[in-house]
Structures are given as C-alpha cells and as structure tokens.
Amino acid sequence: MIKENQRLLNWLLKLADVSIAILVMPVAYYIRFDLLFGRPGIGPGYYMQLLVVILPLYLLLYYQFNLYDPFRYKSLLSEVRRVVQANAVGLVLIFVLNFFLREVDVSRLTIVIFSALNTTLTSLIRVSLRKTLRVLREKGYNIKHLLLVGWNESTGDFFDRITSNKQFGYQIEGYLSDKVRQVGNRSILYKGTISHLAGLLDQEEIDEVIISLDYDEFPLLAEIIEVCENEGVKSNLLPFYTKYLPSKPYIDDIDGLPLINIRHIPLDNFLYSFLKRAFDIVASALGLVVLSPLLLVTAVGVRLTSPGPVIYKQLRVGRNKKEFMMYKFRSMRVDGNADMTTWGGRADSRRTAFGTFIRKCSIDELPQLFNVLKGDMSLVGPRPEREYFVQKFREEVPLYMLKHLVRPGITGWAQVNGWRGDTSIVERIKCDIYYIENWSFLLDLKILIMTVFKGIINPEEEL
Incomplete structure (x- = not known):
C-alpha cells in the first residue's frame, strides 16, 4: 500500500x-x-x-x-x-x-x-x-482511510494491528458484510451489506478498500474489484488463508498465470546456491589453515584431560532429511557419549572440565569446518539435530521440518539472536524459517560478523 x-x-x-x-x-x-x-x-x-x-x-x-x-x-x-x-x-x-x-x-x-x-x-x-x-x-494529514469488505479472523487481526499502531497512518472507517459477524469488543462501524459498496465509495472519502472475504463469498470478488475500479479506488486482497502465507510471498509466472509459492527458498536458485557453496569451500579451507594452531592445542587438551578419541562423531539430520556424520571435539567422557536421547544441559555431569571450557567458547564446534568442506554443512544455516529429536520436535513444533530445506550450518540466525543450547525450540525455528525465506549473501556475512561479536561465547554454558 x-x-x-x-x-x-x-x-x-x-x-x-x-x-x-x-x-x-x-x-x-x-x-x-x-x-x-x-x-x-x-x-x-x-x-x-x-x-x-x-x-x-x-x-x-x-x-x-x-x-x-x-x-x-x-x-x-x-x-x-x-x-x-x-x-x-x-x-x-x-x-x-x-x-x-x-x-x-x-x-x-x-x-x-x-x-x-x-x-x-x-x-x-x-x-x-x-x-x-x-x-x-x-493533525489529520497523510492519513489513509480504509474500508473493510467482509469480516473473518484475518480481518480481525488486520483491524487489531492497524488500530494498535497509530504510526501506520491508517484509519478504518467501517466494514461491509452480508452476514452478521462477531467482532468482539472492537470499536468498528457496520456500514451495511456488500451491495452498499458503490454508494459508500461515491459518498465517503475512502482511499483504499481491503477485501477480506470468506471462502464461500469468493464468487463476489470480481464484482467488488470492478466496483472499486469504476469508482477509482484502490483495492487490496486480505485472504482468509493469510496464516498459511509467508510475510513476503513469491509469485511465479506460469505463462501469464500467477502462482504463489507458499515457501519461496532463494537457495533453490542455482546461482545463489553456487555462490554460497563456493564461499563455504574457500572460507572453511582458509579457516582450517588459520585456526590450525588452535585445533592442535585443543586436540592435545582433549587427549590429556580425558582418555578416548579426540573427535566425537554423531549422526545428525541435514538437508533433505538425509543423515550425515557431524564432527566435534569430544567434551564428555567416553562412557557418557552414547546417549542419543538426552538433551545436553549446562549442568550435564558427563562433561569433562576441559570439555566445559571448549563448549563455553564454542571451540568444540570447529571440526565442523571439515563437514562444510565435505558439503554436509554450510558455515551459516539452521543447526542440525539428532534423529530422535527431529522425530520428537516435528510433532510438537509447527513448521519444524522446514529447516531441512537447506544445508545445516555451524552458526545461524537463531544462534546470533540468543536461541542456542537449552532454549526455546519454537523461537529457534522462527529464526530458521526467517533465514531460509530471506537468504542473501549479505545476510550470511552479517550472521558471520555477528557470530564473532555475540555468537562465540555461549551464555547457556557455565565454566
């Protein structure tokens, strides 16, 4: 608008x-x-x-x-x-x-x-x-006067958001509907049936019409749009199925026929995917070279402080729900690493003292640079999870499985916004979906820079 x-x-x-x-x-x-x-x-x-x-x-x-x-x-x-x-x-x-x-x-x-x-x-x-x-x-300037045509759950949400944000500069003059609607305690005028639309647009100062019809009223849509255009008033569609649409829907053109993508994934574009993968290869290889002294010191530290292998391997679920072996520096005792159904909390008794330190500073994640080189992971993306928790969260968390549309990452939008470790899975998935739908190379750079300043030290871990 x-x-x-x-x-x-x-x-x-x-x-x-x-x-x-x-x-x-x-x-x-x-x-x-x-x-x-x-x-x-x-x-x-x-x-x-x-x-x-x-x-x-x-x-x-x-x-x-x-x-x-x-x-x-x-x-x-x-x-x-x-x-x-x-x-x-x-x-x-x-x-x-x-x-x-x-x-x-x-x-x-x-x-x-x-x-x-x-x-x-x-x-x-x-x-x-x-x-x-x-x-x-x-003072009444730059105000847009709106008229709602139809009333449903989406209309009510729209009304609430407009009236609670005066800075938007909108004023809703009322609504039309052929049926008696329950508007709750909302203060809004009923202007009559949809047949009164032409007269209202002719007599009142209406800048735009918001068309929000129920599924059984859709046959009236063409007539409503025609009335708006005949009166020289702009119309906007607010579908009753808005809760299924992303905030910025992507529309394909199929020989002149618009097709709305419910989930537009920028990384489905070959050029974007190639750019991201090329950057991952170069940056991870460079990272392994630059960080090799730290990797060596950490490996020695793990070996000296606890018997067992230096690298801990664990199956995680990645892109397209395919499992891969993810690498980490071992931070727990060997006899404490077999449990695949336990969520590691900050007070986990299985950890070694050195393991607690490297987890606090996210050093244990550095071997995942090899996962990035192999193509199992990306530098930036949703964090991968174990199969047990994938099956658990897919039933409990809306849209959880959408995170598997892209490669998982060492860091991500959720992590730099504080949703890491033993925090809300729901909020984490919201961040993951935002990243997937709004990916750009600059967003990846932004996340990597934010990781340096606020994503390395894990506030969920205690020394």
Missing part, C-alpha cells in the same frame, strides 16, 4: 544517506588531524576516493537491513538499531577493503570517526522524518 509515496521517500532517503556520507568523511578527517592533532600519512583525497567505492556498498547494506522498507510498518527503535548494525558491518567492510588495497598509511581512527558520525546523522534523519510524519498524521 502507498507504494508511490514510499518510492519518493526512498529516493529522498537515499539522497540524504549519500549526502551525509560525503559530508562526514572530510569532517572525520578534520577532527582526526586538526582537532585531535597528528601527522596525516595520506591526504584527504584518498578518503574521498575510498568513499566512491564504499557508497554503493553502504546502499546495499541499507537495503539488506531493510532501511528502505515502508515506514508505516516498523518501530522507530527497530530502525535505529538497524542503522547501527548496518554501519557496524560497513565499518568492517572498509577495514577489509583497505587491507586488500594495501594502503598502510590510512588512519583507522578517521574511519571510525566517519562511521560514528555517519551512524548518528543517518539515525537523526530517520528519527526526524518519523517524528514529522507522526505530527502530520496527528
């Missing part, structure tokens, strides 16, 4: 974002070398040239962090948090870019100041715009 206004706002925001970055880079240079003093190893021209490269990256990051989505549907706090996250990732990318450019005289402090100023001003612009729009809506 209101896509035309949103497009204009998006262009203004992009222009503002670019202008802010161009402004703050020389300011950051001035602060670093004039206010804080110091001898510049390289002139300001290099930083401005660097800006030409990083500006497109920043715009891509802002897209990835949904900073150009409609304002009406997001909280202000959520948007500011995403600005901070996007700029944090951008800061890391700038440092990586400078590493490859091999420019040793670049001032890291200048880049940090640039990032801090850019984050602050970008957030202020969005806060100011939100506040301005809210004031205008409170």
Whole structure:
C-alpha cells in the first residue's frame, strides 16, 4: 500500500544517506588531524576516493537491513538499531577493503570517526522524518482511510494491528458484510451489506478498500474489484488463508498465470546456491589453515584431560532429511557419549572440565569446518539435530521440518539472536524459517560478523 509515496521517500532517503556520507568523511578527517592533532600519512583525497567505492556498498547494506522498507510498518527503535548494525558491518567492510588495497598509511581512527558520525546523522534523519510524519498524521494529514469488505479472523487481526499502531497512518472507517459477524469488543462501524459498496465509495472519502472475504463469498470478488475500479479506488486482497502465507510471498509466472509459492527458498536458485557453496569451500579451507594452531592445542587438551578419541562423531539430520556424520571435539567422557536421547544441559555431569571450557567458547564446534568442506554443512544455516529429536520436535513444533530445506550450518540466525543450547525450540525455528525465506549473501556475512561479536561465547554454558 502507498507504494508511490514510499518510492519518493526512498529516493529522498537515499539522497540524504549519500549526502551525509560525503559530508562526514572530510569532517572525520578534520577532527582526526586538526582537532585531535597528528601527522596525516595520506591526504584527504584518498578518503574521498575510498568513499566512491564504499557508497554503493553502504546502499546495499541499507537495503539488506531493510532501511528502505515502508515506514508505516516498523518501530522507530527497530530502525535505529538497524542503522547501527548496518554501519557496524560497513565499518568492517572498509577495514577489509583497505587491507586488500594495501594502503598502510590510512588512519583507522578517521574511519571510525566517519562511521560514528555517519551512524548518528543517518539515525537523526530517520528519527526526524518519523517524528514529522507522526505530527502530520496527528493533525489529520497523510492519513489513509480504509474500508473493510467482509469480516473473518484475518480481518480481525488486520483491524487489531492497524488500530494498535497509530504510526501506520491508517484509519478504518467501517466494514461491509452480508452476514452478521462477531467482532468482539472492537470499536468498528457496520456500514451495511456488500451491495452498499458503490454508494459508500461515491459518498465517503475512502482511499483504499481491503477485501477480506470468506471462502464461500469468493464468487463476489470480481464484482467488488470492478466496483472499486469504476469508482477509482484502490483495492487490496486480505485472504482468509493469510496464516498459511509467508510475510513476503513469491509469485511465479506460469505463462501469464500467477502462482504463489507458499515457501519461496532463494537457495533453490542455482546461482545463489553456487555462490554460497563456493564461499563455504574457500572460507572453511582458509579457516582450517588459520585456526590450525588452535585445533592442535585443543586436540592435545582433549587427549590429556580425558582418555578416548579426540573427535566425537554423531549422526545428525541435514538437508533433505538425509543423515550425515557431524564432527566435534569430544567434551564428555567416553562412557557418557552414547546417549542419543538426552538433551545436553549446562549442568550435564558427563562433561569433562576441559570439555566445559571448549563448549563455553564454542571451540568444540570447529571440526565442523571439515563437514562444510565435505558439503554436509554450510558455515551459516539452521543447526542440525539428532534423529530422535527431529522425530520428537516435528510433532510438537509447527513448521519444524522446514529447516531441512537447506544445508545445516555451524552458526545461524537463531544462534546470533540468543536461541542456542537449552532454549526455546519454537523461537529457534522462527529464526530458521526467517533465514531460509530471506537468504542473501549479505545476510550470511552479517550472521558471520555477528557470530564473532555475540555468537562465540555461549551464555547457556557455565565454566
């Protein structure tokens, strides 16, 4: 809805974002070398040239962090948090870019100041715009007047969300229905039967019509749409089966016939799948080389602190529900590793002291880099589980089996959001499904960076 206004706002925001970055880079240079003093190893021209490269990256990051989505549907706090996250990732990318450019005289402090100023001003612009729009809506400007046609469970949910979020800028004028409906304690006017639609659109100020018919009323759909178009009023469909649809449904075109995918999986695309797999191979191989000293020290630690094999192998369920052998550094006594039906809690008596340490720091997961090289796993994806728990959770947790549509990962969206170890399986699956339906290469990079800062130390484990 209101896509035309949103497009204009998006262009203004992009222009503002670019202008802010161009402004703050020389300011950051001035602060670093004039206010804080110091001898510049390289002139300001290099930083401005660097800006030409990083500006497109920043715009891509802002897209990835949904900073150009409609304002009406997001909280202000959520948007500011995403600005901070996007700029944090951008800061890391700038440092990586400078590493490859091999420019040793670049001032890291200048880049940090640039990032801090850019984050602050970008957030202020969005806060100011939100506040301005809210004031205008409170005064009756930029308000969209809606009329509901039909009433069912989906309509009630829609009404509740619109009325509880005034910042969306919508006002529901009432509803039409051919049947007496139970609307509960909702304060909404009954405007008559569906046959009154044409007259209402002609007499009242209605900006958009929300069509929400029950399955037995669908024969009326064509007539309702025709009435809306004849009156020059936009119409929107709110199907009674919305609970079965994803928030962003993907529509295929079958020779001109639209086909809604209930579960669109971006990684079904060969190019995306190839890109992710190529990155997994390169990154896991590089990781094994770089981390080889740590792997060696850990192996020695496991062997010296408890008799038995260094690597613990366990069957897990992966992509397409196929089992594979997952590797971990052994963290339990040999006689405590055979139980396949016990959920390992933080106070598990089977663990060794060294095992508790490596689990706390997630070091026990590092051998899974070999699983990534083999193709059983990915660096990022839903965590794999044992067959016993797969069968248990598939009966208890809605949509649990959807996690097996992609390769499992060493880390994932659930883990960096705190849902790891002995935590809610329901919340974990929600995160997994979000990841599966919204995958992008930038999202994988975001998760990997977040893992470094908040996903390595496991708060569920005690030393």
